Amino acid sequence: MALYYALGNLPAPEWLTHKFFxxxxxxxxxxxxxxxLDHDLIDQLVLKVNPIVFGHGVRLFGGSSRKVELALLGATSYANGVSLLRYDVKRGGAA
Incomplete structure (x- = not known):
C-alpha cells in the first residue's frame, strides 16, 4: 500500500513533524x-472502547508488529458502557 502525502518535497515521515503541524x-x-507507530510519531493514544465485539475487522495499527509501553493518564467510563482511555507512549520502549 502506497502512502501519499501533500508535502512532496519533504521525505516521510519528516513531513509529519513539519512546523506547520x-x-x-x-x-x-x-x-x-x-x-x-513504526516511525515513533505517536505521543499520546486515546482509545474509545465500546462494549461490543465484532470478531473481525481492521487492525488498530495495521500490520505493525512494534511493541510500545504505555502509561495510563486517565480513564473515563460512561453510563452506556463506553470507556475512554488516555495513554502516554513511553519513549525508548521496546521496538
Whole structure:
C-alpha cells in the first residue's frame, strides 16, 4: 500500500513533524496508524472502547508488529458502557 502525502518535497515521515503541524487526530486505525507507530510519531493514544465485539475487522495499527509501553493518564467510563482511555507512549520502549 502506497502512502501519499501533500508535502512532496519533504521525505516521510519528516513531513509529519513539519512546523506547520501542531498535531494529528486520527479517528480509526489501520495502515496509517501503524506507519505513525513504526516511525515513533505517536505521543499520546486515546482509545474509545465500546462494549461490543465484532470478531473481525481492521487492525488498530495495521500490520505493525512494534511493541510500545504505555502509561495510563486517565480513564473515563460512561453510563452506556463506553470507556475512554488516555495513554502516554513511553519513549525508548521496546521496538
Amino acid at each position: 501542531s498535531g494529528i487526530y486520527l479517528c480509526g486505525g489501520g495502515a496509517f496508524a501503524g506507519f505513525l
